[in-house]
């Protein structure tokens with residue numbers, strides 16, 4: 411299929427600043443990882459932008475360049491990092507506390523990590539309940555705090571000589587809430603900021619500040635954040651890419667691998683029970699029912715969309731799907747996720763599948779952060795704005811245009827992502843039809 415995109419991609423010249431609300435386990439593992447790769451201490455395993463290839467043309471053309479050679483992505487050497495947190499720990503101290511990476515590796519990265527001194531956060535304990543810290547913007551209205559974030563962003567840009575910036579939320583999961591009147595328009599939102607409307611979550615103040623500064627914004631947590639009309643409008647009107655939400659890493663990643671396979675073979679499913687134990691700060695925050703509800707929503711949504719019980723009622727309409735998360739400190743970041751899947755086959759005969767994924771949460775999330783940063787910067791240089799659905803590949807709860815159901819199948823998401831990259835470079839899209847090989 412031929413495409414006639416007229417996309418012009420501006421070159422990736424100069425420094426790309428990566429601004430992160432939340433200097434915790436995921437963000438420090440990401441930053442330390444980039445610094446380790448830059449120094450030749452480790453490999454960027456799990457990163458599509460660093461290791462992935464893309465086929466161009468026909469299978470017989472044998473033309474499969476690396477993605478980062480096909481497109482002008484920012485180089486790791488050109489990334490500079492900054493962020494906000496409610497705790498004052500610098501990037502090295504936060505990485506040591508997170509206990510994800512081994513101390514001998516971290517010791518070799520102490521110099522670049524220590525340079526990351528979290529800026530004062532916009533925080534509200536009504537939205538994140540089980541932690542509290544001193545490094546916060548305490549005075550003034552939410553509008554003053556938004557202005558404070560905008561000043562932080564512009565100072566960071568200037569001090570580090572950045573030509574471009576990207577912001578990615580790696581902060582704690584905020585409590586579940588729904589869009590309200592204050593989220594419906596820029597006017598209502600700005601009035602709400604000025605009068606401290608309790609319906610505005612801190613993460614939304616960051617997203618607003620990012621939009622005002624023209625900085626692409628990705629949301630790694632399941633919070634509502636940018637999934638509200640005001641931010642969608644700002645992203646479109648100000649030509650800023652946005653995407654989210656909730657990194658697709660451990661258990662949900664497995665779900666979106668397996669469920670499309672069962673459906674492809676027309677196998678039925680009566681139950682999927684998922685439970686997790688984890689002992690990091692994220693697990694602690696998720697003990698709060700409000701924060702857990704945000705997570706539960708994105709974790710539960712995937713099966714319904716993949717299995718389409720409305721099209722296949724006999725196979726999937728009675729599916730019982732439950733997700734549990736328990737805080738269990740001894741495990742730290744090394745989460746254990748169990749799944750029990752009850753499926754049925756020919757003539758309705760039942761079978762069971764058990765999965766026990768002994769994973770490492772932040773090790774799975776860090777390469778996703780890197781890819782999202784590089785792709786969001788690319789999207790902006792390619793003139794793309796608003797929701798970047800082609801980045802659904804990275805999320806449990808992909809943002810889509812209002813009224814459009816999200817695509818959760820990992821392989822469809824990957825095809826969409828790679829076809830978008832081909833489209834950006836005016837290459838033929840790959841449909842896998844392949845009939846012409848047999849003419």
Ligand SMILES: NC(=O)c1ccc[n+]([C@@H]2O[C@H](COP(=O)([O-])OP(=O)(O)OC[C@H]3O[C@@H](n4cnc5c(N)ncnc54)[C@H](O)[C@@H]3O)[C@@H](O)[C@H]2O)c1
Nearest residue numbers: 432434435436495531581582583631657659691692771775
């Ligand atoms: N690791 C994974 O596999 C994974 C997958 C999907 C989503 N997530 C989400 O990513 C986020 C980060 O996870 P983590 O393991 O690094 O958690 P973490 O608790 O180690 O780090 C989060 C940090 O955010 C800070 N924070 C909270 N509210 C803030 C605010 N308003 N402004 C600035 N900083 C704030 C906290 O103080 C903490 O240091 C969580 O929301 C988590 O649910 C993680």
